[in-house]
Amino acid sequence: MARAGGPEAVVLREATRSVGVVPNAAYRHFADRDELLAEVCAAAMNELAERMVAGIGRVRGKRGNPEAAQRRLAAIGAAYLEFAHQEPGLFATAFAVPQQHTYAAARTPLGLLRDALDELVEAGVLDPQRREGIEYPIWSIVHGTAVLTTQGPLRDDPQVRRIEALTSAFIGNGLT
Amino acid sequence: MARAGGPEAVVLREATRSVGVVPNAAYRHFADRDELLAEVCAAAMNELAERMVAGIGRVRGKRGNPEAAQRRLAAIGAAYLEFAHQEPGLFATAFAVPQQHTYAAARTPLGLLRDALDELVEAGVLDPQRREGIEYPIWSIVHGTAVLTTQGPLRDDPQVRRIEALTSAFIGNGLT
């Protein structure tokens, strides 16, 4: 349901219906509809993270190799944006955690980004002094691009590819 | 209602109730709840734009002055982030237009950003070649920061100020 219609589409009664059970049965597993939604959000976030590690896995080259490190960073960004476009419902759901009990999963997008940036430092591509805290602007720019082009005013913009290329270039500019 | 609880909180029946009228009366003014929401979204977006022009208005210095131009760009970014934090409900609503009939208002955030960047070129601060399309990465990074720190996983993060300073530095880096 989240995949098809985003967070609003995950409706408790329909979920129980699809599983062949009466609505109230859900309350033996979740206190709230919000708790159910939180679980779905965690699953969506997990799928995003998995796509990112899959993207990393597709670039070959030893850890510490400068070009490989750069390509790995590009790969996680590309996977992030690709996920947002291929699964807009799940992407929106991943970041629609109700209140605040987001007990982070093992492999989180931010963690993967940090790993990639650390490798970039290790490979001598990124100045260690510039490394500090740079994950936040980079995450922001990728996330902002994803949100604006899938849910925001730039959604269905014909030149999405160009916009993404521009953000990629901007990031590359900010690293050197 | 949007101000207090975001887009989900704008509920048709309560709106009519607060205006002292029966629910169905709303259907003489809006075809849908979505059409009502679209109107609210437009109003929210307008308030965001107004805050941005107010921010521009507070920096003095003639158009074309390099330092003034830079401060004006910083001002619209700061206004954007400040609005997101002071009015999280309205900010979320501004970007929650139902489907896609967002007949853009006169002064839109993107338009204001473009003006500021054009002035930066005019003042000789920004290389005209680098100007082309740079509004998208910049909008993305500011929007991404706003979203992540007000609705996303970084919401209520104690070091929001630092994160915003980092994105500001990253943008400055990308302009020179």
Add this chain to the structure above:
DNA sequence: CCGATTTAGTGGACAGTGTCCACATTACGT
């Protein structure tokens, strides 16, 4: 000025939703 037409509001209804309560069933460990 008056009658017709548009505009705005009313009342009642329906399906769908989240949630609560008391009750029945099933599974399981000692």
Add this chain to the structure above:
DNA sequence: ACGTAATGTGGACACTGTCCACTAAATCGG
């Protein structure tokens, strides 16, 4: 084997968006 915990059921309530037929008020052309 039995008591306890886990799970599912049935019925209800308040709330939501939306539809229909009907009424009151405002507006406007002759």
